Amino acid sequence: MSEMRDILLEQVERLLADQSGPETLRQVEAGVWPAALWAEVEALGLPLAMASEEAGGVALGWDDAVAVWVALGRAGAPVPLAESMAAAAFAPAAGFLALAQPDGTAMWGRAAAQVLAGDGALHAAGFTPGKAQPSNEPWDRATLPGGEATLLAGALVNSAKMAGGLEAVLTLSVDYANVRKQFGKPIGQFQAVSQQLSQAAGEVAAAGVAVANAGRAVARRGLGGAEFEIGAAKVITGEATALVAAVAHQVHAAIGFTQDYHLHFTTRRLWAWRDAFGNERFWAQRIGRAALARGGANAWPDLAAREDG
Amino acid sequence: MVGLRFDLRDTPPEAPALRAELRAFLAEAGRHWSPRVRAYSWMAFDRDFSREVGKRGWIGMTWPAAYGGGERSFLERYVTLEEMLAVGAPVGAHWIGDRQSGPLILRLGTEEQRREFIPRIVSGELAFAIGLSEPDSGSDLASLRTRAEKVPGGYRLNGRKVWTTNAHRCDFAITLLRTSPAPDPKLKHQGLTQLLVDLRASGIEIRPILDLAGEEGFNEITFDNVFVPDSLLIGVEGKGWEQATSELAFERSGPERYLSSLPLLTAAMDSLHDEPAAPEAVGRMLARANTLRQMSLSVAGMLQDGEAPAREAALIKDVGNDFEQALPDRIRALYAGPMPDDVAEMQTTMNMVARSYSLRGGTREILRGIIARQLGLR
Incomplete structure (x- = not known):
């Protein structure tokens, strides 16, 4: 872990703790651009962090960036900072840069100074406002050049946000199980509850490792050389979401099914993020097709060689 | 986390x-x-x-x-x-x-x-074999009753161990025994001792138990006044529980906790080209295998640094066992017709053996209890 990562992480975590919460997330869902929060992240130089020093950045590596995105995801990603950082890693420019999917849709496209499109270039574009389902985050559409240039970066961004969101959901659920009492004791003391949370913890840990591993692979081999790890991260965070969200809602019971309690802000985002930039099936098929083409005899050697020097 | x-x-x-x-x-x-x-x-x-x-x-x-x-x-x-x-x-x-x-x-x-x-x-x-479980002591291992009574020059063993993998083929077993009664049922972890037992010693009877797949994999060992010399005491008398549980990070985090069924995946891949569901299923399995591998390597690194990541090891074993245990059925589900003979032989055997994955070395329920404590539950 680099010193740079520690500094940025501390800044981002402090900022999110001070200036984000359910009300911010509610405003985002109502389509209100989080101007104050964005001004803060710009003042810290975060959107350009991955750009070179000549371009105004600090050449933050993808592995370190992923750690920042996980922290954003823990807070429900109230600003599209991860997307803007990733776009600036391709093409540094001032202001908020949106990151478009190959189909021309992008988180907060309407607020973007420019958008990185599927051709790998920045464009100024007019977006038609829309909403992601079921998170209600602004998810806008424009006519843009197609292509897969943003696919890997977008999948990594969303996996990282999911790893953070999964942690947050687990923490909320454990805290709730420790305070909610039935039959005279905290429900977390019942094995039927605690064993579910333990299983969820396993998935959360796996998601975190898959994402960190993908960040490391990109830092070493570039996005193109890390397709397997990025795809694996999207698969694992997506699979984890299915289980962890189910357990979280079961443990929270009726209160978690309401808008009054804040669990839904994160679970709905997880359900949206798992569909962005390729769902589990999309990435599993890519990984699987490549492995089947290489053949059974190569499957283990290929896997083992990925981190061998 | x-x-x-x-x-x-x-x-x-x-x-x-x-x-x-x-x-x-x-x-x-x-x-x-x-x-x-x-x-x-x-x-x-x-x-x-x-x-x-x-x-x-x-x-x-x-x-x-x-x-x-x-x-x-x-x-x-x-x-x-x-x-x-x-x-x-x-x-x-x-x-x-x-x-x-x-x-x-x-x-x-x-x-x-x-x-x-x-x-x-x-x-x-x-x-070597490991003599832990007894007929009445499985997950509640510390309730074990096989006794090692102090006699001049050594110990005299009486009782039974069971599910001892390959004991009938092994030379020695590191065995956990009761050398003094627990002072209180709540203090059952006290008074346990580890002895190195020569499996060919007089008074030992080893009866292989057929597993469901038909192999003589594990055994019941009966100790009838078996003498074990003082020279085969491991560590400190009465500290057997602490000694035995300190090995758990080594026992639970290794690649054998997620790789047991990988040979089936690689053996099946070349006959799956025409099965439409295969790419997605193979992709999901490889994604998980790679993730578990990174988790397992992480714990190996901590062991290298002299740490004792017992809870991380419990978590890896739990997630890994789920993966390796489900794999034989996931492979079977990919074939519309019969599997090739060699795949079928491995799949049918492994599907039976896989029942043991979430039992051996700590059951799924025990592992999840350890994780729950780490989470701050209970």
């Missing part, structure tokens, strides 16, 4: 050369391993193979040279283990000695014990 750490580790710089050496050896040695042998892998017992492995320096790789060890890193050992498991090598005759008995003797044994046992484990000559 909630106090559990999985920092990424690199494989060691020696890995590529070591893998090449291992693969050449395994390709030659494995020419006649049946799919059924590969399905059993680290429970399959083949002394000749273990001697060959020992000859090449792949047992006791991290141990001091003074006792014949290789003084290599934990991560080099990790590479060796995963290469063996990835092809389903029958490593059972040296697996327990290399993973548990050797390290325990090195850490807590007397100098005499180290000189007596370690070089013969390294050469693949001595096979």
